[in-house]
Amino acid sequence: MEAIREIVEVKKGKIMLQLPASFTATRVELIVLPADSTPPAGEMRSVNKNISSLRGKLSSKNEAAVDQQLREEWESNT
Numbered sequence: 001m002e003a004i005r006e007i008v009e010v011k012k013g014k015i016m017l018q019l020p021a022s023f024t025a026t027r028v029e030l031i032v033l034p035a036d037s038t039p040p041a042g043e044m045r046s047v048n049k050n051i052s053s054l055r056g057k058l059s060s061k062n063e064a065a066v067d068q069q070l071r072e073e074w075e076s077n078t
Contacts, residue, residue: 007035 002023008015015032 002025004017004019004023006017008017
């Protein structure tokens with residue numbers, strides 16, 4: 001699968017994208033995202049805080065039990 005990623009300027013609500021001659025697909029999926037948006041600062045901090053609060057919670061003695069539980073849950077969902 002060939003993918004093309006390009007940042008283009010929106011002019012009067014329209015965009016122009018020139019595809020290379022080597023791109024031969026006849027149907028494509030377009031996903032339009034703002035290139036200059038960033039997540040709110042508070043949102044990023046809360047994600048980092050949640051992740052860092054998990055550090056050290058899984059001890060090696062519980063690792064086998066957690067692994068077994070995950071395997072059982074996986075198998076029961078398939």
